[in-house]
Amino acid sequence: VFRMILGHIGARKGSKGVPRKNFRMIHGKPLIDWSLDQLFAHPMVDAVVVSTDDPEIYDHAVAKGALKIGLRPDHLATDTAGKWGVWQHALQASEALIGPVDAFLDLDCTSPLRLPSDITEALELYKIGHPDLVMSCCEARKNPYFNLVEPDATGALHVSKPLPGGVVARQQAPTVYEHAASTYVVSPAYLKRSNGLWEGRVIPYLMPPERCVDIDTPFDFRLVEILMHEANP
Numbered sequence: 001v002f003r004m005i006l007g008h009i010g011a012r013k014g015s016k017g018v019p020r021k022n023f024r025m026i027h028g029k030p031l032i033d034w035s036l037d038q039l040f041a042h043p044m045v046d047a048v049v050v051s052t053d054d055p056e057i058y059d060h061a062v063a064k065g066a067l068k069i070g071l072r073p074d075h076l077a078t079d080t081a082g083k084w085g086v087w088q089h090a091l092q093a094s095e096a097l098i099g100p101v102d103a104f105l106d107l108d109c110t111s112p113l114r115l116p117s118d119i120t121e122a123l124e125l126y127k128i129g130h131p132d133l134v135m136s137c138c139e140a141r142k143n144p145y146f147n148l149v150e151p152d153a154t155g156a157l158h159v160s161k162p163l164p165g166g167v168v169a170r171q172q173a174p175t176v177y178e179h180a181a182s183t184y185v186v187s188p189a190y191l192k193r194s195n196g197l198w199e200g201r202v203i204p205y206l207m208p209p210e211r212c213v214d215i216d217t218p219f220d221f222r223l224v225e226i227l228m229h230e231a232n233p
Contacts, residue, residue: 002044002102002103002123002127003046003100003102004046004047004098004099004100004101004102004103005044005045005046005047005101005102005103005105005123006045006046006047006048006049006091006094006098006101006103006104006105007039007042007045007047007048007049007105007107008048008049008050008051008087008090008091008094008104008105008106008107009032009035009036009039009048009049009050009051009061009106009107009108009109010050010051010052010083010086010087010090010106010108010109011023011032011050011051011052011054011057011109012052012053012054012077013052013053013054013057013077014077014079016079017215017216017217017218017220018215018216018217018218018220018221020054021110021215021221022052022054022057022109022110023054023056023057023060024221026112026221026224026225026228027225027228027229027232030060031109031110031112031215032050032057032060032061032109034109034112034228035107035108035109035111035112035114036048036050036061036064036066036109038107038114038116038119039105039107040064040065041116042116042119042120044119044120044123045105045119046098047067047094047098048061048064048065048066048067049066049067049069049090049093049094050062050066051069051072051076051086051089051090052071052072053071053072053074053076053077054071055071058070058071067093067094067097067098068097069090069093069094069097070093072086072089072090073089076089082196083106083197084191084195084196084197087104087106087186087191088191088192091104091188091191091192092192095188100188101188102188103123103126103127103185103186103187103188104185104186104187104188104191105119105122105123105183105184105185105186106183106184106185106186107119107182107183108181108182108183108184108214110181110214110215110216111136111180111181111182111183111212111213111214111215112215112224112228113182113210113211113212113213113224113227113228113231114136114182114183114207114211115211118136118182118183118205118207118211119183121205122134122136122183122184122185122205123185125185125203125205126185126187129203131187131200131201131202131203132186132187132190132194132199132200132201132202133184133185133186133187133190133197133200133201133202133203134183134184134185134186134202134203134204134205135179135184135197135202135203135204135205136179136180136181136182136183136184136204136205136207136212137177137178137179137180137204137205137206137207138177138178138180138206138207138208138209138211138212139175139176139177139178139206139209140176140177140178141178141209143170143173143174143176144159144160144161144176145159145160145161145162145163145167145173145174145176146159146167146169146170146172146173147159147170148160148161177204177206178209178212180207180212180214181214182207182211182212182214183205183207185205187200210227213227
């Protein structure tokens with residue numbers, strides 16, 4: 001039985017692709033709220049924390065009921081700061097306030113199209129499978145055994161991962177997933193002891209590609225807005 005599931009969102013102030021995208025309005029509310037409201041509304045989530053270097057986002061989250069952990073340290077607020085260090089800091093700061101956590105649930109606020117049922121199913125998968133990490137994935141649109149190519153030293157193209165005899169139809173290629181930055185469930189013990197995502201047993205939570213669109217560019221922002229409008233006219 002999980003006594004304490006901590007929901008987390010990481011939201012940096014800066015963004016090269018779409019300036020201040022995490023707090024930008026999309027289909028009637030700030031982008032972060034599409035994920036934040038899901039955490040607060042979800043019956044399995046016991047506490048919510050937002051890690052940010054943006055005072056406006058921090059105050060907004062705390063006013064909704066997020067834990068008061070303060071702004072993230074400067075070394076975690078740079079372009080090059082990885083997810084893992086941010087998660088480790090958020091878990092440590094949160095456990096200082098609420099005690100031991102049984103599952104660390106991260107929602108990526110640039111992927112607002114997930115459904116509440118995606119959160120439930122990812123948590124159930126974690127509970128049943130006992131992995132170190134559950135990661136949202138979707139079936140890859142391109143496959144390195146079939147139609148992903150890379151240039152050699154002369155500039156000529158070759159299939160990225162050639163197999164003996166070649167793959168002439170997509171159906172013959174091994175299954176490949178895209179890592180979709182949407183929903184993660186992490187073992188707190190694993191988060192504390194390891195240095196990154198891939199050191200332990202990572203299993204996929206499969207989502208359809210249309211719920212895995214990640215906002216990185218102004219085009220993505222427009223695309224997600226259109227999809228949201230279709231889903232919530």
